[in-house]
Amino acid sequence: xxxxxxxxxxxxxxxxxxxxxxxxxxxxxxxxxxxxxxxxxxxxxxxxxxxxxxxxxxxxxxxxxxxxxxxxxxxxxxxxxxxxxxxxxxxxxxxxxxxxxxxxxxxxxxxxxxxxxxxxxxxxxxxxxxxxxxxxxxxxxxxxxxxxxxxxxxxxxxxxxxxxxxxxxxxxxxxxxxxxxxxxxxxxxxxxxxxxxxxxxxxxxxxxxxxxxxxxxxxxxxxxxxxxxxxxxxxxxxxxxxxxxxxxxxxxxxxxxxxxxxxxxxxxxxxxxxxxxxxxxxxxxxxxxxxxxxxxxxxxxxxxxxxxxxxxxxxxx
Amino acid sequence: xxxxxxxxxxxxxxxxxxxxxxxxxxxxxxxxxxxxxxxxxxxxxxxxxxxxxxxxxxxxxxxxxxxxxxxxxxxxxxxxxxxxxxxxxxxxxxxxxxxxxxxxxxxxxxxxxxxxxxxxxxxxxxxxxxxxxxxxxxxxxxxxxxxxxxxxxxxxxxxxxxxxxxxxxxxxxxxxxxxxxxxxxxxxxxxxxxxxxxxxxxxxxxxxxxxxxxxxxxxxxxxxxxxxxxxxxxxxxxxxxxxxxxxxx
Numbered sequence: 001x002x003x004x005x006x007x008x009x010x011x012x013x014x015x016x017x018x019x020x021x022x023x024x025x026x027x028x029x030x031x032x033x034x035x036x037x038x039x040x041x042x043x044x045x046x047x048x049x050x051x052x053x054x055x056x057x058x059x060x061x062x063x064x065x066x067x068x069x070x071x072x073x074x075x076x077x078x079x080x081x082x083x084x085x086x087x088x089x090x091x092x093x094x095x096x097x098x099x100x101x102x103x104x105x106x107x108x109x110x111x112x113x114x115x116x117x118x119x120x121x122x123x124x125x126x127x128x129x130x131x132x133x134x135x136x137x138x139x140x141x142x143x144x145x146x147x148x149x150x151x152x153x154x155x156x157x158x159x160x161x162x163x164x165x166x167x168x169x170x171x172x173x174x175x176x177x178x179x180x181x182x183x184x185x186x187x188x189x190x191x192x193x194x195x196x197x198x199x200x201x202x203x204x205x206x207x208x209x210x211x212x213x214x215x216x217x218x219x220x221x222x223x224x225x226x227x228x229x230x231x232x233x234x235x236x237x238x239x240x241x242x243x244x245x246x247x248x249x250x251x252x253x254x255x256x257x258x259x260x261x262x263x264x265x266x267x268x269x270x271x272x273x274x275x276x277x278x279x280x281x282x283x284x285x286x287x288x289x290x291x292x293x294x295x296x297x298x299x300x301x302x303x304x305x306x307x308x309x310x311x312x313x314x315x316x317x
Numbered sequence: 318x319x320x321x322x323x324x325x326x327x328x329x330x331x332x333x334x335x336x337x338x339x340x341x342x343x344x345x346x347x348x349x350x351x352x353x354x355x356x357x358x359x360x361x362x363x364x365x366x367x368x369x370x371x372x373x374x375x376x377x378x379x380x381x382x383x384x385x386x387x388x389x390x391x392x393x394x395x396x397x398x399x400x401x402x403x404x405x406x407x408x409x410x411x412x413x414x415x416x417x418x419x420x421x422x423x424x425x426x427x428x429x430x431x432x433x434x435x436x437x438x439x440x441x442x443x444x445x446x447x448x449x450x451x452x453x454x455x456x457x458x459x460x461x462x463x464x465x466x467x468x469x470x471x472x473x474x475x476x477x478x479x480x481x482x483x484x485x486x487x488x489x490x491x492x493x494x495x496x497x498x499x500x501x502x503x504x505x506x507x508x509x510x511x512x513x514x515x516x517x518x519x520x521x522x523x524x525x526x527x528x529x530x531x532x533x534x535x536x537x538x539x540x541x542x543x544x545x546x547x548x549x550x551x552x553x554x555x556x557x558x559x560x561x562x563x564x565x566x
Binding site: 128 | 328330331333334336343410411412413415437438439440441442443444445446447448449450451454455456457458459461471474475476477478479480481482483484485486489494495496530531532533534535536537538539540543546547548549551552553555556558559560563565566
């Protein structure tokens with residue numbers, strides 16, 4: 001049987017984590033069908049059909065699919081679930097919100113946030129904020145899986161030509177209503193997918209001092225992160241939070257500034273390829289995961305850092 | 318209005334967990350246990366609603382071993398009126414917890430069910446959504462703000478793109494994010510009073526549900542260790558290493 005992947009998109013384009021989820025789905029079984037539920041999202045259907053890993057696109061449209069309420073999406077997924085061995089989505093707020101609603105109605109015990117496909121029924125997943133990894137085997141006939149996007153590569157986006165099949169919408173769930181979304185607009189790369197992340201912690205002392213971080217991030221074309229302590233102290237808004245209660249990031253370069261390295265923060269960044277820690281406390285736990293540690297006062301180190309970057313002939317983007 | 322709040326007993330979030338040497342799980346003997354942090358936000362929100370006069374009763378419920386009574390007592394100490402323990406041993410998966418909670422909802426008929434968005438032990442993030450599916454109720458997950466407007470709840474949700482606002486009809490399920498509120502501490506007199514509040518104990522079989530695990534845990538391992546890094550002496554050395562050794566800038 002085939003694998004059903006539920007696409008995340010904004011009706012104009014597919015959201016990046018869907019590409020990672022398609023890779024994970026194709027590791028379970030090569031016959032990946034993508035379900036696209038939305039409103040006026042024909043362009044998205046077309047772009048998904050061009051991904052070589054996708055064998056078929058199922059496309060359903062309705063006005064009430066515009067804002068991806070789980071209450072509206074779940075019945076449609078359940079309706080077509082019979083033909084599939086696995087139902088897969090990414091473990092971000094989209095998939096986390098939706099998948100358990102599908103799993104419970106199908107009486108399936110979901111496997112959340114997998115980081116590796118070991119076989120069609122066995123998966124690796126982090127527990128305790130990534131402080132341990134469990135190998136788990138689902139005994140349900142059908143599986144509901146969410147995947148950790150940063151643990152899988154993105155799939156190819158061109159060269160394929162999967163058929164697009166229109167399917168009928170299910171009824172609207174009238175007890176829930178979307179009101180509004182306040183998206184944080186930024187010229188910077190998205191935190192979840194940025195190549196470089198520069199993060200500040202409690203050591204920044206206040207919100208204004210994040211300017212020091214911003215200057216470096218501008219130079220490196222980096223996303224800006226923060227520890228929970230910095231968010232709770234009101235220095236920066238929550239969408240910047242990296243950690244167990246924020247976002248999990250796996251950039252090529254992660255620079256932690258004034259961050260002590262609480263377990264919950266490490267959970268969100270310790271898989272980064274190269275980690276830099278700048279902290280005046282030489283005993284701070286962040287140094288235990290850092291490839292390069294600089295024991296220094298950040299208020300001296302950051303301006304120097306910017307100066308050194310300015311001296312370079314070229315910087316990777 | 319009646320609010321049911323589901324809580325879970327977990328290893329305290331400040332504890333550095335250890336994997337058992339035989340790979341069968343996590344060491345829990347002699348380890349400090351606490352309530353799951355976002356469940357504290359769920360209780361706090363319910364208590365605030367009751368204090369504002371919009372709710373009349375708060376019931377705290379948990380599924381777990383005998384000692385989970387401690388977690389219920391804590392909820393009672395910060396303002397819940399009574400507790401229900403559904404006694405069960407071993408691993409109880411979110412689907413089983415959702416089925417147990419469904420039975421309690423059928424019996425108690427609450428208007429709202431609150432719980433944390435995720436438990437910090439298994440990190441599943443499923444129970445609230447599963448319960449709303451089983452009840453066919455609306456779900457407002459990852460809530461960072463809740464406003465009651467007559468028979469409608471306006472909830473601000475923390476999503477990847479930023480903030481989303483939805484309206485759900487009551488009865489509904491809300492899963493709470495850490496930024497919803499600042500949980501209070503229980504005062505000593507309230508801890509004493511909580512000991513006298515009613516606490517009912519049931520078992521899964523009393524409720525007529527099957528809670529056997531469907532997902533087998535084959536092994537648990539430590540995460541791969543990072544190889545030890547180095548300390549650099551100056552910013553100039555750091556930038557040089559990043560440029561020439563790590564080749565990331």
